[in-house]
Amino acid sequence: MIWVETLINGALLGGLYGLLGIGLALVFGVMRVVNIAHGEFMVLSAFCAVLLSNLFPQVSPLLMLIPVIALSFAVGWLYQAAIVNRVVTSPDPLSPLLLTFGVSVILRNVMVEMFGADVRSLQVGELSRASLEVGGLNIGIMPLLTLVLAALLFMALQLVLRHTEFGRIVRATADRRDIVRLSGVKPDRVYNYVMGLSLALGAIGGVLLAVRSSFTPFSGAERLLIAFEVVVLGGLGSFWGALLGGIALGMAQLIGLKIDPNAGLLYAHLLFFIMLLIRPSGLVSSRV
């Protein structure tokens, strides 16, 4: 029974991990760029949520998600327009990698400067401890809400990409960014919105992770690592794959912790490593 509970909790944690990965998957799928600074942007959004909930202690910290999402979208738009678009068409795949790596280093240090290196977390009070008893199983309300939210967001993203004007242009640009210009589309502008969307999704993951576990300005690297593993496990550029990848990682992590309480993320990383060896194309191999 205790193992069933572990698996369920792992799956719930996986919803959160999927949220960390989906923004990265979106940007990679559309512009073939790995945004190394994705983790730092997630941490930045968590700091924003902490800052806002300190300013307005009477408002639930979870409601702070709304302004933080909007802010992250704007930051992503500007980040793409001012920085990433300079290298997105570079024939050398190293250029965007190095540039976004540079941004991640700068962001990390700016956050230390602004917020100090102290450990923070986002307090949501009773909600973080509340749980459901189902057939003798103990399931946390907050992780359950997170997984439901993640699944809803994945579905919404799928719908937007499949059935809206915006989604059509994003898919066309992802397919052929050179050719889409001849139909009157400016790829750079499409990318701005995609990066905005990516960081907005990252912000949701970043804030919810800050509720679950504490963070410092240096937490970005670990978040990026999880996001990256989620994306690769799921199959590069595949959204539902990212959710599956997240769930697999979450389960591996919690099973590992059951066996060895000091393991941390070791077993999740091991799963990633083994999967990379036996199925390098990921669980679901398809594109946007």
Place this chain on the structure above:
Amino acid sequence: MAPLLRVSGLCKRFGEIVVADNVSFALARGECLGVIGPNGAGKSSLLNLIVGLLTADGGSIMLDDKEITGLPPHQRARMGLGRAFQIPQPFPHLSVYENALVAASYGAGLYGEAASDWTMQVLQRTGLDGKADKLAGALPLIDRKRLEFAKALASKPKLILLDEIAAGLTEPEVERLVAVIKSVKADHAMIWIEHIPHALRAVSDRILVLDFGRKVLEGPPAEVMDSAVVREIYMGLKADGVA
């Protein structure tokens, strides 16, 4: 009345290779200009210079009396240029309908129902209406060629640029495609690169011959096709040789 397109002194080189050497010509509204020349003569490059996929080293391109030489491709597309590629370049993960709809929305600036109505009209004209929901990446060659034409047409261009759209097709397929091209000719000016002489003769008002990036001849189709210059450089035959 000013010509729709005026190309003057257009130059472009890649190192030693000259793809456009002081090329000048003009095109009136509703006119179809055929372009012929041997492989590597700079035909496709000429179209790429006009739509902005290549930037000219010198010279100017005027569309509707507006200078477009330095503009990016998406702006030129919105100003009324549509290009169909020799090797079809669809968005493979979009349906046929969506492929054309992108051009209708952004190239022609249509919204909502107007955009979808126009897209369906274009698909009907190009014989793709039965395949609207198919993924573009899964189409056979003839339909990918049609889709190239449909995408160009959907952006409501003033000028359509066709690059060997009939190449690689069987004779009946060529005839069907030529019929479609003829049917839209009344409303659009066209520049059409083609290696199939009878197809060009059937539609063009004028033919321009390129060789090593230079314009070597320009005139009425019959005259150009039968000229010694064309037989020598294009057909690879000596002027006095046996045809």
